[in-house]
Amino acid sequence: MLKWLKGLFAGPPGFDTLPALGRCRPIRVRPYTDADFDVCLGIYKRNEPGRFPEKYIDRFIKVLRDHTSLMLLAEDQDRVVGFGGVNVGGPSSENLAWLSFGMVEPALHRQGYGTTILLARLAALPEPPVAYVLGIGTAGSSDSFYERFGFHTQLVGLPEDSEFKFNFFQVVFAREHWRLCRTILKKAGTTLDLGNAVVPENVRE
Numbered sequence: 001m002l003k004w005l006k007g008l009f010a011g012p013p014g015f016d017t018l019p020a021l022g023r024c025r026p027i028r029v030r031p032y033t034d035a036d037f038d039v040c041l042g043i044y045k046r047n048e049p050g051r052f053p054e055k056y057i058d059r060f061i062k063v064l065r066d067h068t069s070l071m072l073l074a075e076d077q078d079r080v081v082g083f084g085g086v087n088v089g090g091p092s093s094e095n096l097a098w099l100s101f102g103m104v105e106p107a108l109h110r111q112g113y114g115t116t117i118l119l120a121r122l123a124a125l126p127e128p129p130v131a132y133v134l135g136i137g138t139a140g141s142s143d144s145f146y147e148r149f150g151f152h153t154q155l156v157g158l159p160e161d162s163e164f165k166f167n168f169f170q171v172v173f174a175r176e177h178w179r180l181c182r183t184i185l186k187k188a189g190t191t192l193d194l195g196n197a198v199v200p201e202n203v204r205e
C-alpha cells in the first residue's frame with residue numbers, strides 16, 4: 001500500500017511531495033491581515049534566538065507592513081500557530097517564485113505544521129503553465145527542512161547590498177507538483193481559505 005501511495009504522489013523530478021504524505025494537518029490556512037501583526041511578531045520573536053540574525057526582525061516587520069508577499073497563517077482551533085510568505089518573480093521572470101519567513105510556534109515544531117504551511121504557500125501560487133523555479137534564502141536553521149523536499153543549495157554568502165548572510169536554495173516546481181500539493185492538502189483535511197487573495201510580484205528593495 002505504501003509503495004503504491006509513493007508511486008501516486010512521486011510526481012516529476014524536482015520538488016518532492018513524498019515527505020508531506022501523512023504530515024499535513026487538518027487546519028485552516030488563510031491570508032494575513034493587519035490585525036494579525038502582534039501575533040505574528042510574537043511567533044517570530046519566540047523563534048528568533050539562535051535562528052535569525054540580530055536586527056533581521058526589521059525586514060520581517062517591513063514584509064508584514066508592506067504586504068510584499070502573500071503571508072498565509074495557519075490556524076488550529078482558531079489559534080494562529082505559524083505562517084509563511086510567497087511571491088512571484090514579476091513580469092520579466094514569471095517562472096520564478098520566492099518563499100519567505102516560514103515558521104511555527106517553537107512548541108509545535110516537528111508536528112507537521114511547517115509542512116502544511118509550505119504546501120499551502122505553493123498551492124496558493126497560480127497554476128504553473130509549465131513550472132516555476134522556487135527560491136528561498138535561509139539563515140541556516142531550516143536548511144534540512146527544505147532539503148527534504150528537494151531544494152538544493154545555489155549560493156552561500158552575502159547577497160548584493162545586504163548585511164546578512166544567507167544560504168540560497170532552489171528547486172523546480174512543475175504543474176504536476178502544484179496539483180499534488182492541492183491533493184495532499186485536501187486529503188489531509190486542510191482548509192485553504194484564500195478568498196480573493198493573490199500572490200504579489202516580487203519587488204526588490
